[in-house]
Amino acid sequence: MPELPEVEVVRRGLERWTTGRTVASAEVLHPRSVRRHAEGPADFTGRLAKRTMLAPRRRGKYLWIPLRDEQDEAPGEAVLAHLGMSGQLLVGEPDREREKHLRVRVEFDDGGLDLRFVDQRTFGHLMVADLVPDAFDGRALVPGPIAHIAADPLEDAFDAEAFYRALRRRKTGIKRALLDQSLISGVGNIYADEALWRAKLHWARPTETMSRADAARVLEAAREVMAAALAVGGTSFDSLYVNVDGESGYFERSLDAYGRRDEPCRRCGSPIRRDEFMNRSSYSCPVCQPRPRRARY
Numbered sequence: 001m002p003e004l005p006e007v008e009v010v011r012r013g014l015e016r017w018t019t020g021r022t023v024a025s026a027e028v029l030h031p032r033s034v035r036r037h038a039e040g041p042a043d044f045t046g047r048l049a050k051r052t053m054l055a056p057r058r059r060g061k062y063l064w065i066p067l068r069d070e071q072d073e074a075p076g077e078a079v080l081a082h083l084g085m086s087g088q089l090l091v092g093e094p095d096r097e098r099e100k101h102l103r104v105r106v107e108f109d110d111g112g113l114d115l116r117f118v119d120q121r122t123f124g125h126l127m128v129a130d131l132v133p134d135a136f137d138g139r140a141l142v143p144g145p146i147a148h149i150a151a152d153p154l155e156d157a158f159d160a161e162a163f164y165r166a167l168r169r170r171k172t173g174i175k176r177a178l179l180d181q182s183l184i185s186g187v188g189n190i191y192a193d194e195a196l197w198r199a200k201l202h203w204a205r206p207t208e209t210m211s212r213a214d215a216a217r218v219l220e221a222a223r224e225v226m227a228a229a230l231a232v233g234g235t236s237f238d239s240l241y242v243n244v245d246g247e248s249g250y251f252e253r254s255l256d257a258y259g260r261r262d263e264p265c266r267r268c269g270s271p272i273r274r275d276e277f278m279n280r281s282s283y284s285c286p287v288c289q290p291r292p293r294r295a296r297y
């Protein structure tokens with residue numbers, strides 16, 4: 001599944017290849033890929049036609065491209081995308097062969113590289129949504145459907161002090177809090193385990209017992225693991241094509257905790273343990289990340 005760094009690489013690629021270009025026409029090849037666009041595929045393609053794509057933005061794993069009208073109006077709508085499990089946004093020569101799982105295709109009026117949404121499992125989706133004022137960043141606009149989602153730790157709008165205060169109020173385990181999109185977005189299971197390992201915090205640490213320094217440490221750790229993944233993936237958009245493969249293109253990352261059951265901790269050598277967590281797994285070091293006396297799951 002594409003995580004925040006993969007989505008950021010897609011955003012950078014789109015920024016380079018689609019910004020300032022005007023859509024000639026769009027085509028929906030599978031209605032499921034625009035299922036969240038309530039007015040249907042024809043309305044979706046109609047809203048894209050003749051509009052200019054502005055610089056794409058991202059929050060967590062969502063990305064959006066604001067659309068400007070011919071009349072040079074300020075953007076009131078954006079194409080909102082979520083890649084789901086296997087979605088890809090590809091830019092390439094318009095006459096190339098159609099991908100087997102091509103779902104949506106956008107052609108531009110300059111006749112140049114086209115934009116394709118390819119998604120084998122169709123959990124991803126595209127929609128055109130109204131932009132609304134951003135509750136987390138007073139200067140910006142965000143698509144209405146994601147207005148309730150908190151800023152992610154790589155955004156300037158992320159408010160570390162508000163995050164700390166919310167943790168103190170929430171009375172939950174820190175990992176559960178990291179996966180809660182109303183507190184912080186874009187931190188999936190892998191990055192949560194990696195950030196907690198770096199911050200030396202157990203995943204069931206009660207959030208109301210965390211100090212400001214604990215909260216700052218886990219945030220910094222989350223930023224570091226995401227930045228490291230971005231650095232590895234940074235070359236994949238520096239070519240002609242934006243080609244982030246949601247499955248195999250998952251960045252090669254050197255993981256310290258996630259998926260390393262019984263392998264030695266890279267800090268202390270103790271075997272990494274695996275616990276059941278919300279029908280998934282949590283990986284941690286039993287020595288560096290001791291279980292708190294009072295744990296919250």
Ligand SMILES: [Zn+2]
Nearest residue numbers: 265268285288
């Ligand atoms: Zn350790």
